[in-house]
Amino acid sequence: MSPLPIGRLAKLTDVKVTTIRFYESIGLLPEPLRTHSDRRIYDEGDVRRLGFIKHARQLGFAVEAIRDLLELSDHPERVCDSANAIAQEQLAAVDAKIAQLGALREELVRMTAAGCSGPAASCRVIESLSDHGLCSADHKPLASQVSV
Amino acid sequence: MSPLPIGRLAKLTDVKVTTIRFYESIGLLPEPLRTHSDRRIYDEGDVRRLGFIKHARQLGFAVEAIRDLLELSDHPERVCDSANAIAQEQLAAVDAKIAQLGALREELVRMTAAGCSGPAASCRVIESLSDHGLCSADHKPLASQVSV
DNA sequence: CTTGATCCTCCACCGACTAGAGGATGCAGA
DNA sequence: TCTGCATCCTCTAGTCGGTGGAGGATCAAG
Incomplete structure (x- = not known):
């Protein structure tokens, strides 16, 4: 060619x-x-x-x-078990990531829902970040495999 | 303390x-x-x-x-417009990422759905990767902001 | 007094690229 | 043929958010 x-x-x-x-x-x-x-x-x-x-x-x-x-x-003659396994793993990793991001999304929505126009002292965003207790606490990212 | x-x-x-x-x-x-x-x-x-x-x-x-x-x-006395803006941007980025991963997931599911036990020559996973035309073609990641 | 945990700094490495320096080559128009 | 720009080459270093180890000092307990 x-x-x-x-x-x-x-x-x-x-x-x-x-x-x-x-x-x-x-x-x-x-x-x-x-x-x-x-x-x-x-x-x-x-x-x-x-x-x-x-x-x-x-x-x-x-x-x-x-x-x-x-x-x-x-090497198309070899068995392809591992190809499927790799793809399954990737699927699982993507599913995990989606779930994780869903949880993040929830908290971000809560943080930003109120809107905010006053001083930072009363800002919902800053407040939420300061006190993890305010949020659902089951978003726990840090260190994920899929980084698409 | x-x-x-x-x-x-x-x-x-x-x-x-x-x-x-x-x-x-x-x-x-x-x-x-x-x-x-x-x-x-x-x-x-x-x-x-x-x-x-x-x-x-x-x-x-x-x-x-x-x-x-x-x-x-x-500096709690300052106005917090930017805090909200930052959080909104992050929310948008997370939404984008979720949408993208959803598309990836779809294709991974299609690839792995059939299961596979024969030689790689007839493997759906390998085949799908070889020919992008086989898939929906609207998953286009590469370069995203959110890497949680 | 010794042992093992903790601390220090400095430097290199991870993944998956991306960008730039500094130089050689290819090709098209005048 | 000359000029000039696009493309190519290698090599090095930077990106992001850390992680890990070497080599050495210090601390607290037995």
Whole structure:
């Protein structure tokens, strides 16, 4: 197929040039062929592989998970139990995150509901932050896996 | 009140010692008094301030936003318009994130629904990732503000 | 007096990129 | 052919919100 310079690949896949080089550096993309002047050249296969990576990242899969998924994609004869397991885990992580954000949302709504126009001394937002006891207390984020 | 060493403050607030020092280094917590042997000593005021910070972080506020909120909390005579604005923005960001994750969830459910036991060649997960056309195509994360 | 917990500073690392410096090359128009 | 700009190269450092460890000092209890 037609050989693509990195900029063309970037436009075709809507992935930044620097990100493509980054994916190569961490081994998600193989080292491509180079021109006589050391420029990277890609082909249709690279477009597909990068598309796969992009799609997986959009779904929030971590790079290490994507590495495993690509391995399977590269070896279609293997059993795919692990692909399903990875996706299930990701689904669980997304569900957890949604639940967590739902709880956050609730408190933010409560905090902002009253509106506020006076001095900070009587501000519901500041007050809520000062006293955790005022809120439902079951939103406990900090340290989550999904960072989409 | 009783002077607390950093470890006590950490346990009282459930914030790690290293994180407390980090907050000091970025100016969220003031430099505390020190003992003759250079150990930090805190008081009840620090417990409250750190609680405020922790609560705000749990709600997903960025450090810069927390800095502004603490400013207001420190000066209760000022008008608190900005506190409300910050909280409203955070609420909007959380809403956006929830919507986005909802879309991700949909696709993950579709991908994993079939279950999978054969070779990767016929794996729905791998297949879905390879061909973005198979999915609804309106989940477009990458680059979000809320990272709770 | 010794032991183990706690404290100190400084520096490097995490994930997943992003941005910029400083320089080489490619390509199109005059 | 020359000029000039776009694109490419490598390398380094920064982002955010912390986390972890090395190497050493100090504290409190037995």
